[in-house]
Amino acid sequence: MVTAHDKPSSWRRQLLAWFDNSAGVAAADPDRVDWLRVVPFVAMHAACAAVLVVGVSDTAVIAAIGLYALRMFAVTGFYHRYFSHRAFKTSRAMQLLFAALGASAVQRGPLWWAAHHRHHHAHADRPTDAHSPRQHGFLWSHMGWFLTRANFPTKLELVPDLARFRELVWLDRFDAAVPALLAASLFAAGETLAALVPKSGTDGVQLLVWGFVVSTVAVWHATFAINSLAHVVGRRRFATRDDSRNNFGLALLTFGEGWHNNHHRYPSAARQGFRWWEIDVTYYALRALASLGLIWGLKPVPAEVRAGAQREVLS
Numbered sequence: 001m002v003t004a005h006d007k008p009s010s011w012r013r014q015l016l017a018w019f020d021n022s023a024g025v026a027a028a029d030p031d032r033v034d035w036l037r038v039v040p041f042v043a044m045h046a047a048c049a050a051v052l053v054v055g056v057s058d059t060a061v062i063a064a065i066g067l068y069a070l071r072m073f074a075v076t077g078f079y080h081r082y083f084s085h086r087a088f089k090t091s092r093a094m095q096l097l098f099a100a101l102g103a104s105a106v107q108r109g110p111l112w113w114a115a116h117h118r119h120h121h122a123h124a125d126r127p128t129d130a131h132s133p134r135q136h137g138f139l140w141s142h143m144g145w146f147l148t149r150a151n152f153p154t155k156l157e158l159v160p161d162l163a164r165f166r167e168l169v170w171l172d173r174f175d176a177a178v179p180a181l182l183a184a185s186l187f188a189a190g191e192t193l194a195a196l197v198p199k200s201g202t203d204g205v206q207l208l209v210w211g212f213v214v215s216t217v218a219v220w221h222a223t224f225a226i227n228s229l230a231h232v233v234g235r236r237r238f239a240t241r242d243d244s245r246n247n248f249g250l251a252l253l254t255f256g257e258g259w260h261n262n263h264h265r266y267p268s269a270a271r272q273g274f275r276w277w278e279i280d281v282t283y284y285a286l287r288a289l290a291s292l293g294l295i296w297g298l299k300p301v302p303a304e305v306r307a308g309a310q311r312e313v314l315s
Contacts, residue, residue: 021173027119033147033167041147047213054209057201058217059193063211071219076255076282083114083162087270088286089297092130096167106216107223108270109160115155121267124242132225134243142228186211238265256280266305270298276304
């Protein structure tokens with residue numbers, strides 16, 4: 001039973017968890033949404049309306065698009081294909097850079113992301129899958145599951161290979177650090193441009209709103225749609241045990257993640273577009289990094305996996 005004396009401590013812990021994940025959250029009602037911790041998530045969406053106040057410029061739009069592309073690639077190539085599935089290898093220094101870039105997308109830390117994704121693949125669309133539309137409904141699978149107390153902690157037992165790196169653990173614990181640095185840098189860059197290059201038509205607040213707020217929310221929902229929409233709408237080439245689908249539109253928005261049925265058929269591959277016409281921008285970028293020697297050992301799709309495709313059906 002929670003007493004009045006306990007409540008201030010719980011609130012302080014929830015507030016501290018915005019900055020330091022080791023603070024944890026209340027253990028009671030694990031499936032309940034932690035509304036206090038949700039405030040920043042809601043505030044980011046509300047802040048998108050600030051575009052009506054700050055206006056728009058070519059510079060701001062270019063920043064928003066560029067940061068969408070960079071951070072989408074960071075999530076798909078690094079958080080997903082590297083940290084979650086170990087689809088290629090790299091050095092420890094590059095691993096840290098990849099983790100920091102992924103953290104800039106404001107989707108929690110690399111260990112938290114990878115642990116939850118590995119759990120998803122082990123239990124896809126079964127009752128214990130936290131973001132299954134079949135089990136919990138579309139909206140919950142899209143953006144409800146990660147707001148609960150149960151899904152706040154990092155499940156370190158699922159990522160022992162990553163938890164041995166202190167720098168990754170630090171990034172995971174203080175996952176707001178990199179986004180805060182990015183936001184501050186955008187504001188400073190905008191103010192500098194306003195002072196030195198007035199023809200840029202931007203300033204600190206405008207660049208912050210477009211480059212950080214709008215871009216982040218766009219990355220969020222494109223990424224979330226893989227958990228929700230890609231398990232509801234699209235074609236099923238492979239008869240996997242889950243509801244995963246290939247969705248061309250999502251593949252374009254997420255740089256290849258929309259080939260989700262392909263991915264669930266063989267999660268370890270660095271490539272998710274199994275056929276030549278299945279556009280997979282993340283894979284092309286990973287190939288470019290491999291050609292520079294920054295990563296290596298990209299895992300291919302085995303021939304027997306490709307040969308085992310069922311007749312494609314529209315669902």
